[in-house]
Amino acid sequence: MKADVFRRRMRGAAWLPVAVLLAGCEPGAEGGFDRVSWRGEPQVPKAAFPDPPAVTPGTTVGATAARIVATNLPQGVTQAMVDQGQDQFGTVCASCHGQGGAGSPAAPALNDAQWLNITGQYPEIINIINVGVANPKQYPGVMPPKGGGSFDDQQVAAIAAYVYALSHQGGA
Numbered sequence: 581m582k583a584d585v586f587r588r589r590m591r592g593a594a595w596l597p598v599a600v601l602l603a604g605c606e607p608g609a610e611g612g613f614d615r616v617s618w619r620g621e622p623q624v625p626k627a628a629f630p631d632p633p634a635v636t637p638g639t640t641v642g643a644t645a646a647r648i649v650a651t652n653l654p655q656g657v658t659q660a661m662v663d664q665g666q667d668q669f670g671t672v673c674a675s676c677h678g679q680g681g682a683g684s685p686a687a688p689a690l691n692d693a694q695w696l697n698i699t700g701q702y703p704e705i706i707n708i709i710n711v712g713v714a715n716p717k718q719y720p721g722v723m724p725p726k727g728g729g730s731f732d733d734q735q736v737a738a739i740a741a742y743v744y745a746l747s748h749q750g751g752a
């Protein structure tokens with residue numbers, strides 16, 4: 581952050597004579613200066629630098645994230661399972677699928693109603709967590725069984741409950 585500000589200052593300094601010329605001596609020269617230095621930034625195509633996965637494997641982010649309050653859960657699925665699944669999602673799954681299932685360059689978002697390999701039904705989600713994805717439809721790497729973690733059936737059911745809740749927000 582500090583380096584960033586420093587760089588911006590340096591870049592700003594380089595533009596100073598131009599800014600002064602453009603802005604003249606009118607009030608509001610500050611604003612003009614800012615805008616000029618911003619426009620001077622090199623335009624780098626976003627795709628050239630994909631963001632790294634949001635979370636390092638092994639870190640727990642789910643526990644601190646806001647709770648999903650699920651509606652229209654499938655039969656036998658409880659809010660307690662969704663909460664438990666959220667904590668476990670943060671330990672392994674978030675390293676590829678992003679915090680809150682927001683997606684990353686390694687794996688698709690799970691917080692919307694769009695699917696690549698399944699239609700989004702609860703049993704399908706349980707199954708794909710258990711078996712992983714050996715032949716991804718779009719993403720470059722595979723998903724190992726259980727995302728490479730070791731979860732028992734109850735834990736997988738809870739993680740699936742969380743993924744179901746994530747992808748059915750808004751009651752759809």
Ligand code: HEC
Nearest residue numbers: 673676687695696697698713716717718719721723726727
């Ligand atoms: C090593 C990276 C990685 C980890 C860790 C991982 N996944 Fe995946 N996941 C993927 C990839 C890659 C796909 C398939 C994308 C494709 O088909 O192009 C996928 C697909 C899925 C799908 C199906 C999505 C769809 O649109 O078809 C679900 C659900 C899912 N993962 C849940 C999980 C859960 C839950 C965990 C944690 C237990 C987890 N994943 C851990 C990489 C990962």
